[in-house]
Amino acid sequence: MDYEFLIVGQGITGSILANELANISPKFKIINYENVSSSSRVAAGIMHPMALKRGTLSWRGKEFFEFSDKYYENFDRLNGSEFYKKYSFFRIFSSFEEQNNWIGKSLDNIYENVISINENPIKNLNHSYGSGLVKTASRLRITEFLDFFKNKFSHNISNNNFQFKKLELNNKLFFYKGDSFKKVFMCQGVNAIQNPIFNYLPIIPNKGELINVKSKYLPNFIINSGVFSLPIGLDKFTIGSTYNHRDHLKRNTKEAREELLKKLGKITNLNKIDFLSQKYGFRPTTMDRKPLIGEHPIIKNLYIINGMGSKAVLMAPLLIHELLQNKIDASVEIRRFSNKIKAENIDFANSLIH
Numbered sequence: 271m272d273y274e275f276l277i278v279g280q281g282i283t284g285s286i287l288a289n290e291l292a293n294i295s296p297k298f299k300i301i302n303y304e305n306v307s308s309s310s311r312v313a314a315g316i317m318h319p320m321a322l323k324r325g326t327l328s329w330r331g332k333e334f335f336e337f338s339d340k341y342y343e344n345f346d347r348l349n350g351s352e353f354y355k356k357y358s359f360f361r362i363f364s365s366f367e368e369q370n371n372w373i374g375k376s377l378d379n380i381y382e383n384v385i386s387i388n389e390n391p392i393k394n395l396n397h398s399y400g401s402g403l404v405k406t407a408s409r410l411r412i413t414e415f416l417d418f419f420k421n422k423f424s425h426n427i428s429n430n431n432f433q434f435k436k437l438e439l440n441n442k443l444f445f446y447k448g449d450s451f452k453k454v455f456m457c458q459g460v461n462a463i464q465n466p467i468f469n470y471l472p473i474i475p476n477k478g479e480l481i482n483v484k485s486k487y488l489p490n491f492i493i494n495s496g497v498f499s500l501p502i503g504l505d506k507f508t509i510g511s512t513y514n515h516r517d518h519l520k521r522n523t524k525e526a527r528e529e530l531l532k533k534l535g536k537i538t539n540l541n542k543i544d545f546l547s548q549k550y551g552f553r554p555t556t557m558d559r560k561p562l563i564g565e566h567p568i569i570k571n572l573y574i575i576n577g578m579g580s581k582a583v584l585m586a587p588l589l590i591h592e593l594l595q596n597k598i599d600a601s602v603e604i605r606r607f608s609n610k611i612k613a614e615n616i617d618f619a620n621s622l623i624h
């Protein structure tokens with residue numbers, strides 16, 4: 271069949287892209303192998319514009335938040351769904367220094383609608399240095415969001431492993447297993463490190479683990495004190511996440527579970543918490559902490575969208591919108607890594623051309 275677009279990967283990135291491309295043409299195909307540990311299926315889905323460790327706005331944080339907030343709200347309105355929800359979000363301070371920084375920032379105009387100091391004590395929590403409110407915070411239930419797309423585009427999706435060796439380029443058209451495509455988009459998350467055309471890009475898998483617990487004790491809003499607690503209903507909470515770029519093993523670890531409980535134990539009584547389950551996934555992070563978006567330097571109409579790190583929900587809608595408008599932000603453009611392209615990538619790219 272003749273298609274306009276091929277998307278490889280249906281995580282949050284591929285799904286949002288498909289949603290946009292569907293407005294341009296219904297003739298697109300998605301190839302995605304199901305993977306319960308894919309980053310998007312594991313992610314908590316929390317979105318806010320802050321870099322909490324530094325206590326500052328994250329890169330383009332306000333702009334991303336405003337765009338994505340409208341994007342997901344519109345999405346739910348148009349589809350009659352409820353995947354997106356605003357949350358109260360409190361940062362539990364770990365020192366006077368952090369508290370002072372937050373107070374200072376909250377007096378600054380730029381932060382006016384973003385953060386404030388919380389004067390009220392939070393029940394059941396040890397927070398001797400107080401807490402701050404992030405006024406713009408929300409959550410996307412990503413698994414349900416992805417399943418919605420899986421059903422909506424069921425005629426366009428094939429549950430298969432995309433094999434690069436079977437891709438051919440002839441007279442400006444891509445051919446893959448009997449189908450033709452005008453444009454190809456690679457949205458593979460960490461699996462892009464096995465992509466023979468794009469694997470010169472510095473994608474660093476960063477393992478993250480989360481646990482679900484049961485408690486009648488934790489608050490019914492998001493708290494973050496280095497670990498977050500996210501209420502997911504019926505007295506259940508997701509606690510996360512760890513960050514580990516050294517552990518590449520595809521399994522849950524006792525160390526991560528203990529680390530999360532230890533951090534949670536600093537702010538609440540662990541005797542009131544029952545462990546339920548654990549999950550892991552690998553975030554696609556990058557050397558300079560910026561996403562990787564753009565067209566392949568040799569093969570025209572072959573694109574990559576990757577490197578969303580721990581802020582895919584926040585950044586993906588606007589960055590994909592900009593890509594489709596031909597207005598890629600220079601900080602995310604893959605051209606910044608052109609000097610890393612290897613001879614084998616060039617050879618492979620040339621081998622596709624017939």
Ligand SMILES: Cc1cc2nc3c(=O)[nH]c(=O)nc-3n(C[C@H](O)[C@H](O)[C@H](O)COP(=O)(O)OP(=O)(O)OC[C@H]3O[C@@H](n4cnc5c(N)ncnc54)[C@H](O)[C@@H]3O)c2cc1C
Nearest residue numbers: 279281282283303310313314315316432459478551582583
């Ligand atoms: C523990 C944890 C917690 C997180 N929490 C948050 C959070 O609260 N908020 C937030 O914004 N982000 C969070 N993240 C980060 C977020 O999950 C990622 O940035 C995001 O999921 C990346 O999405 P993606 O679509 O690029 O990749 P992925 O989710 O990895 O999707 C890629 C898809 O492509 C498929 N694929 C790959 N190669 C092929 C191939 N050759 N053929 C066919 N299919 C292929 C994969 O199977 C997969 O389905 C978290 C991550 C982790 C691990």
